[in-house]
Amino acid sequence: MSTTAVPDVAAAPVDQGFWTRHRKTGAVLLALGLLATVLFGALATGQQARFTLSETEGGAALEINGTVGAILFGVVALLAGGAILFGVPKRWFTLTLGLGLVAFVLSFLCWQVSAAPEGRNFMPLVNVVRGTFVLALPLIFGALAGVLCERSGVVNVAIEGQLLMGAFSGALFGSITGSVWVGLVAAAVGGAFISLLLAVFAIRYLVDQVVIGIVLNLLAVGVSGFLYERLMQTNAERYNSPPRFANWEIPLLKDIPLIGPALFRGNIFLYLGLLLVLVIHIALFRTRWGLRTRSVGEHPTAADTVGVKVLGLRYRNVIMAGMVAGIGGASYTLALYTFTKNMIGGKGFIALAALIFGRWSPTGALLAALFFGFADQLATYLGAIGSTIPSQFLAMLPYLATILAVAGLVGRVRAPAADGKPYIKG
């Protein structure tokens, strides 16, 4: 019996020529580095660019001459691009790429900060980091909701609606009872309500999942908007004055420079979000539930033939996803603002983008959400220092990045194979 004759069809050699995806990425980075060195270097002023490790101008700071910094970091980006183009080992690729992109951003900041008017030419890093996380938080919850749904094969376009419903019911029931905890539970239930509808229509009645998702977003806007006008606007005192979670300072960790004040003096939602990323990541790849969830999202028939309850698992995960998104919505109303009409304002769709950009993995989604949050925060900051760059350009960045990601330019993006396909037995 010979096994050598088995044709190895799947592993047929692939000859892509010189321009592999890695090389293309390297070339783009090289061009960015060149742009940074020349353009940012020329535009930067000889003033010091100060990055303070606090929330104000004072205190310890990293300083660099604007021109020197812009050119220096530009060159670093250029070198990183060149290294990728001319072949660093594959395992260094992500690291080198990350380094290059960070250097590019730093070069840009050196220019911007040094060119800012006197008295505003500093960047308070604590503010920036904290702002990044605050802005990323709803995206993190939303993207996690997406992970839970889509890994088990149900497309979740209704993240927006789930966030909104969570924010609304968190505010309503928090206000009525005066308890943040009741508000939190209500928010989870509110999100779960939208996702239960999604589950029933998508799994039981086989409605197109994108269509039902969009319809549910409209439903959430409608229901919460109607009740907002009828209840909350007429009696804001009683129905729309939600209690707020206090900030919890974590001993020891809060004293770490930069990270301490930015991350460890936050509220329950920040800690919960980061914890959920970790828990869901481990659960997805290390537990029985995770294995079954992934199998149901990839090849439900295969899962069924070994006795996995496909539909039950999908229901369970979709409803869990709604609860996660609902809590994410409450991170607005039970910590920051009172409820306003349509207050999520598209964040649910950016969360969907973060899910794709993060390649359907919880940690990937976290990084993508942080990236989007950073771009958002940067836009605010640049507006504050009176930058010459219109902030709208930075606000575009997340969408641009997502388009590039979906087009497959940043590594291969592969959705779960059965994502969006209803499972019909037999």
Next chain:
Amino acid sequence: MEPGEIHALLGENGAGKSTLMNVLYGLYQPDEGEILVDGRQLKLRGPSDAIAAGIGMVHQHFMLVPVFTVAENIMLGAEQVRGGIAGFLDRRRARREVAEVSERYHLRVDPDAIVEDLPVGIQQRVEIVKALTRDVDLLILDEPTAVLTPQETEELLTVMRSLKAAGKSIVFITHKLGEVKAIADRITVIRRGKTVGTASPEASRDELAALMVGRTVRLTVDKQPATPGQPVLEVSGLVVDDDRQCRAVDGVDLTVRAGEVLGVAGVQGNGQTELIEAIMGLRPMLAGSVTLDGQQVDSWSTKKVLRAGVGYVPEDRSVDGLVKEFSVAENLVLDIYDRPPFGKGLVLRPDAIAASAQERIAQFDVRTSSADAAVGTLSGGNQQKVIVARELSRPLKLFIAAQPTRGVDVGSIEFIHSQVIRERDIGTAVLVVSSELDEVIGLADRIAVMYRGRIIGIVGPDTPREEIGLLMAGITPDSAGASPTGDTPASAPESPGNEDKE
């Protein structure tokens, strides 16, 4: 079923073999009747009940998650876990279990390999190991040899024998008579959902075939020796990529002459699909040229190629061959609906279409309730006849048929084969691509074997099956032993000079 017995279930496509077995595995619920295991009646509500009762199944389309590792696939549904309700997977134990089973039954698999990277034969082995780790006593193999090379099939039969020696019972579903005779202890023949007889493996092929179809069928294709004329299709140095931008056709040279059938044999996925699609103008050519009757057709649109006198039976009839929701009559004029007499200016002529449909339906023996029935409601064999009827209704120079009888019952196979030969005899050049080696041998006047995007050899139809089988696995007579993996380039590509004429 006795313990340690191999029981073959033989029947045509659509005879109900797979349905029966899916009931046995708990996937479908029986309408009536009962299942007895060890004398006890069994109620199967789902596959887990079947597994608990010691019944395992290897499906025709593998039930493996492509992106999972072998070990993950095997443990799915029967995970060993630690850590209470958290349920952490015990991967080490799973891996050990896989190793144990592969050791015991000599089924080598790498537990950490990703399934989609494995060749089909190994994937099947993973399926068998998966069933065995669940301690089954009865293993159902649903058409296990459909996707295998003759060599892989031989290996599978060896595995089945060793399982039998270990006391496992096997139900072996197939419609291939040779394999049944080689391995089965008992044979049950099913036709139209009913058991029509049992036979012993000593019964002759003809007897079994007759039981299967219900009447005597000709297993070999009746034909006269070919009288090849001028070259009609000439392909040289053709290079084509597949959908994933991997090289699928890598320098193919082919010539098909008027009045001959060139058969392309090979295991599926070796570039046959892409070769045909490139010729038809459905897929861009990266290099090389294709000429039809001396005319360069490289950059022609598919419509132009068809109008130039090429008939095309695509390999997947439900996707590329027919519009399922359209009626039989409409499908019969898909290629020429805009030409007189079927279309005039902007309008169709329904009466002409209907009249021609009646004619074709009679001529090609299409069994349909009416010409207005949606083509999707017809059986596979009759759908295929609709395509063949459509393509052969035009005067052709070249007829290309990809997998012309896949999933088609024996009666229709016979009819389609006779139509192909008839077309050859009126002087059309015919190119047949099939992964059924018997079909290629039966139809072809010359056989080109394709392996990894190349024509690895061109042989006559009298060449022994074994030799062709080796070619299909990438082993050329002169490279055998030296490089059994087939990395060596294909043996002398065909050129008009050294063509062998049988």
